[in-house]
Amino acid sequence: MSGYISDAVIRRLPIYYRHLRELEREDVKQISSQELGDRMQMTPSQIRQDINSFGGAGRQGYGYQVQELKQHIREIMGLDQEHRMVIIGAGRMGQAVANYASFSREGFRTLAMFDVDGEKVRQEPGMIPVYYASEMEERIRSLKPQIAVLAIPAEEAQKTLDRVYACGIRAVWNFAPVDLAYEKDMVVVNLHLSDSLHTLSYLMHQKNG
Amino acid sequence: MSGYISDAVIRRLPIYYRHLRELEREDVKQISSQELGDRMQMTPSQIRQDINSFGGAGRQGYGYQVQELKQHIREIMGLDQEHRMVIIGAGRMGQAVANYASFSREGFRTLAMFDVDGEKVRQEPGMIPVYYASEMEERIRSLKPQIAVLAIPAEEAQKTLDRVYACGIRAVWNFAPVDLAYEKDMVVVNLHLSDSLHTLSYLMHQKNG
Numbered sequence: 001m002s003g004y005i006s007d008a009v010i011r012r013l014p015i016y017y018r019h020l021r022e023l024e025r026e027d028v029k030q031i032s033s034q035e036l037g038d039r040m041q042m043t044p045s046q047i048r049q050d051i052n053s054f055g056g057a058g059r060q061g062y063g064y065q066v067q068e069l070k071q072h073i074r075e076i077m078g079l080d081q082e083h084r085m086v087i088i089g090a091g092r093m094g095q096a097v098a099n100y101a102s103f104s105r106e107g108f109r110t111l112a113m114f115d116v117d118g119e120k121v122r123q124e125p126g127m128i129p130v131y132y133a134s135e136m137e138e139r140i141r142s143l144k145p146q147i148a149v150l151a152i153p154a155e156e157a158q159k160t161l162d163r164v165y166a167c168g169i170r171a172v173w174n175f176a177p178v179d180l181a182y183e184k185d186m187v188v189v190n191l192h193l194s195d196s197l198h199t200l201s202y203l204m205h206q207k208n209g
Numbered sequence: 210m211s212g213y214i215s216d217a218v219i220r221r222l223p224i225y226y227r228h229l230r231e232l233e234r235e236d237v238k239q240i241s242s243q244e245l246g247d248r249m250q251m252t253p254s255q256i257r258q259d260i261n262s263f264g265g266a267g268r269q270g271y272g273y274q275v276q277e278l279k280q281h282i283r284e285i286m287g288l289d290q291e292h293r294m295v296i297i298g299a300g301r302m303g304q305a306v307a308n309y310a311s312f313s314r315e316g317f318r319t320l321a322m323f324d325v326d327g328e329k330v331r332q333e334p335g336m337i338p339v340y341y342a343s344e345m346e347e348r349i350r351s352l353k354p355q356i357a358v359l360a361i362p363a364e365e366a367q368k369t370l371d372r373v374y375a376c377g378i379r380a381v382w383n384f385a386p387v388d389l390a391y392e393k394d395m396v397v398v399n400l401h402l403s404d405s406l407h408t409l410s411y412l413m414h415q416k417n418g
Contacts (some may be wrong), residue, residue, distance in 0.1 A: 012406035078414035092305035195223035205287035
């Protein structure tokens, strides 16, 4: 079992995973910390330290087995298991998440969506059903998803998180542009589009300034 | 002028901005590093160090003026200026970005979208026009956007980045799930949905495991 993993390494884990999958597609069998560092714009010693911290094994002079390391990361990220999701908010962002092809390939299955807008509510064969937000508690209790995706306005987010918590959901992926309060037995990951665009804006102005 | 700002602080700048805007809405005039730290789940000394590094001014015993600090961050992020964007890819993700209300409020104006799919191409009054991807060069040269948003599949991303670079665009916001190669005079910020979802998955399994 691996020891303490820092927040920075946790943030980099999916990036390792992505690069290892690319290497696998390129039919690369093993890779040195130097080569992996070049791809990821990191130093070889940082790579070795990271991989060591999450329990990946390399061999002196040989580097890392691509498939083995990818599989190890896949397991510690829980990607070898199915995850059941519901999406609260069936607007453009909710629809984009629901239809993001790679999620279902990776075992993230969207069972249902919810919206307050009756015009978005519909159940059609072969499509992810959209139910009224008022049915959320009842549907969640029967569908038993592990993850709720919040794709709703900021002002709705906190009370919606509280509602899904009350139904037993302990993992939230939050697209609403607000940081939420939550109990210690819950995990919440924010994806704030604005933060990312503001970072781009900052970097543009540093370049020009 | 502020000195060297670390990557970690750059990542936190938009978060400071978001919290300061919330404080302003709550009509809070000044805030101590302790109080701001409590909100942002950081230590007071980390807050002071961050703000000092990007040239924000606090006063001993008084803390920070909310509006002044917000305005300072707004300026260093270039949010006091208009940014002209085009979106390559008019699928659900491209549409979600195009219609994200807060972007236009903050001066990020989407001028046009492009798609290879003729069914998505349309120009209607009051809507953001969608043009054929083949018209990209011509349209970009006349519209003169600063930012290109890539909302396209991974395998199209590199050549599309090269195309927009050739038309003079030096800032790319990349939603395609791949890390791209680019010239030194370009800035690229990635928003990889999968990385964020994988982080959630990792945290869920650490909690349970």
